[in-house]
Amino acid sequence: MRLLKLVPENTNFKFMRWRVPFFAVSIFLILASWVLVAVNGLNFGVDFAGGQEIRVTFTDRAEAPIPELREQLGQLGLGDPVIQRFGDPNSVSIRVALPEGVESQPEAAAAIGERVASAIDSRFPNVRRDANETVSGKVAGEFRTRAAYALLAAMLAVAVYIWVRFEWQFGVGAMFALVHDVSLTMGLFALFQLEFSLQIVAAVLAIIGYSLNDTIVIYDRIRENLMKYRKMPLVELLDLSVNETLARTVMTSLTLLLALIPLLLFGPASLFGLVAAIFFGLFVGTYSSVYAAGPILLWTGVRSDSFIPKESPADRQERIARGEA
C-alpha cells in the first residue's frame, strides 16, 4: 500500500526571506486589533451583559419546537438567544441580549421582550406568555478580572519554563506569538461584532494552548539544530528548522481542520462562534509560530553557544590531563 505523503521530502522554502514584511504586517494587525477592541468594543452576549428573559408555553404541543425557535429568533438581530426548556417539556425560557443602553430603561427592555414574544406568536398559534423580565449576566462581576489575572499568571509561568528549558529569547518569542494570536482573535470579534460569550472564552483558551504547542515544536527543532550546526548562519538555520518540521505542521493542521470543518458546516448554530474562533486561531497560531516567533529569535540574538553543554571543573581537569587543548 502506498501511503499518503502531503509534503515532498527535503523541501527548501526560504521562509525567512519575507520575515520583515510579514513581521510588519503582524505588528500592524496586533495594533489594529487593539484599536478595534478599544473603539468598537466587544459585543458581549447575554452571558456577560444580561438581557431580557421571555418565558412562553406552547399550549397545543407536547414539546416546544426549540430548533425552529432558535433559527427564527436568531434572525431578529438580538444576537444568539439562549433557549432552555423550562419546567414542562412544552415551556421554554428565552434569554436575548439587549442593545446597549436599553438595560436601564425598563419600558424599552419590555418592548424588546414583546417583540420576541410577538415573533413567536406570528409563527406558532396558542402560545401562552408566562414572563417578560430583565435578567443580569451569568458571570460574576469578578469573573473578568479573575480571568485576566489567571491568563497573566499562566503566561508568566510559561515564559519562565521556556526560559529554563530553552533560552530567554525563546520565552520572549513564545509570548509574542501568544499575544499575537489572542489579539487577532479578539480583533476579529471586535471587527465583525461577533457575539462574545462564555464559549468564546473557552475558544481563546484553546487557541492559547494550540499556539504554545505549535511554537514549542518548532522551537524544539531550532534548539536541536543550534546544537547540531554550530556554524550555520541563523537565518539559514531557521529556514532549515521550519522546512524539517513542515510535514508535521501541515499534517497536524490538516487533521485539526478535518475535525473542525464538519462542526463548522453542519454543527449546531449555537456552537458556531466557538468553532469559528478555534478555526481562525488554528491559522494564526500556525502562522505565528513561523513568522512571529521565528524572527524574534533573530533579532534578540540567539547564539548557538547557548546550548553548548557547560564544561564542569572535573571534565576540564580530565581534558587537560589527557593533554588536549
Add this chain to the structure above:
Amino acid sequence: MLNFPMWKRLWLWGITLAASLAALPSLVSLTGQAWPQALPRPTVNLGLDLAGGSHLLLEAQPAQVAAQRLENMEETVRTLARQAEPRVRIGDLSTQNNQLSFIVDSPADVDRMREALLPAINGTGMQREWNLQVVDQTRLVLTPTAQGLDAAVSQAMDSAVEVVRRRIDALGTREPTIIRQGDTRIVVQVPGLQDPEALKSLLGQTARLEFRLVDLNASPADIAAGIAPPGSEIVPYADTSPFAGQSIAVRRLGGIRGDNLVNATQTFEQQTNQPVVTIQFDQQGAARFAQLTTENVNRPFAIILDGKVLSAPNINEPIQGGNAQISGGFTVETANELAISLRSGALPVDLAVVEERTVGPDLGADSIRRGLLAIMVGSLAVVVLMIASYGRFGVYATGALVFNVLMILGIMAVMNTTLTLPGIAGFVLTIGAAVDANVLINERIREELRRGRRVVTAIESGYKEASRAIYDANVTNFIAGVLLFLFGSGPVRGFAVVLVIGLFTSVFTAVVLTRLWVADWVRRNRPTELNI
C-alpha cells in the same frame, strides 16, 4: 527503548484498562441504558449547559431592607447625639410609617443634629439618601428617599448574589448559574436533577448572627404577654433549643452583629461532645466582643440567629481573643450548614424560594445532538487521514486516541468532575495534542529512515527525538492549565481541569502506549523495511 519487561507491560495495561473501565458507567448512561445497581458507578456529571438541572427562584422583600436601614439610622442618630459636645438629648423617638422621628431640647440642637447628620443623609452616591424635615421647631423627621431606597435594595441584592454564590460553591456544586432577575429576585440553576433540598435549606438561612444583652428588668409575665420594656424587644427561642416555645427580652441596641467574622467551623464541645460552631471574630469584632463581655460580667447575653435565640449563656469572665462557641441543639449537619452560612457571610435580606423547576440544557438538546454527530464525522475523517498517511502506525495512533478518550472520561468520573462546554474545548485541545504527538513521532521516524537508519534504530530515535518536543509542549500547557485552575473561576476552571487530566492521558497513550504496541510488533516480525 523498545524493550518492555513484563512488570512494565502489566503496569501499562493495568492503568489503561482501569482508567478506561471507569468510563463505562458514563458511556452506558449516555445511551440511556441502566447500569447494574450492584456495580460501582462513577459517572461524569454533565454541566448545566450540556444537561440542564434544577432551577430555583429566590425572592427578597424590599420592605425588610427598608426596616434594616431605619434601624441602622436610629443607631447612627443615637451615636451622633451621644458623641456631640455637649451631648444632645433625644426624646420620643419613633420608627413608625417608615420614617424616623425624634425631638431634641432646642432649635439650636436641631441645627447641630442637622449638621452632624449631613454625611449620613447625603450618602456616598450621586443622590441624596434621606430627606430631613423639622416639625414644631424641635422635632426632626428623617424619611428615606425613593432613590436612596432603590440603591440600597439594589446593593443588597448584589451582595446577596455574591453570598449565594459562595454558599453554593461551599456545597461543592460546580458551575451553577446565578443571575439577578428583575429588582428583587435571584435565579439559581444547578446541574443535575437530584432533589435540591440541601441547597434550599442552605439558601433559606439568612445567617444573621447577633449577640445582644438580655434585659433583666422584664418581668416573666410581661414577656409572656409580649410586652417589652422600653429599648428592648421580645425574641423567641429557636425550635431546637431546650427552651423552645419560650421567649426572652433583649436590648435592641448595643449588641454585636456577626458581620465581623473571619472564620466559622463545625466542632464538638469538649465536655458534652455536642456539635457546636466555633466562630472567630476579626480584629475589630474581637475588640468589641471583648469590650461587651468585660462591661457585662455576670450578666446573660443572648446569641440570636435569624431572629431566634439559640442560647443565652451567662458571661462568667471577659472573653478576649475573639473566639466564641455557639451551641444550640445542633446536629452535625445543621452545625456544618450554619458554619458554611456564617463563613460565606450573612445574606443582607431574607430570601424565600418562590419557584422550583427542572430546566433543559442551555445549549438545547437539539444542538448537542447535532454537535455530537459533527464530532463523529470529524473524528472519522481524522482516522482515515492518519491511517492513509502512516499505515500500521496510523492504526496504533487511532487505538491510542480511543484509549485517550476513554481514560479522560474515566478519570473525570472517578474524580467526580463536571463536564461543561469549556471542558469540551479542553478535551478537544488535548486530543489535538495527542494527534500532534503521533504526527511528530511518525514524521520523525520517516526522517530518520530517509537518513538511512535501519528500521529499529529509526523507530527508536524517532520516539526519542520527538519525545523532547512533546514533553516540552505538554509541560508548557500543563503549567498554563494549573495556573488557570488556581486563579480562574467558573468556565476557566472547567476548561483547566479537563486540560490537565487530558495532557497526562495524551502523553501516556500517544507516546507510551503506542511505543509498547510498536515494540511488540517489531519483536514479533523483525521488519527490515518500514512502510511509513
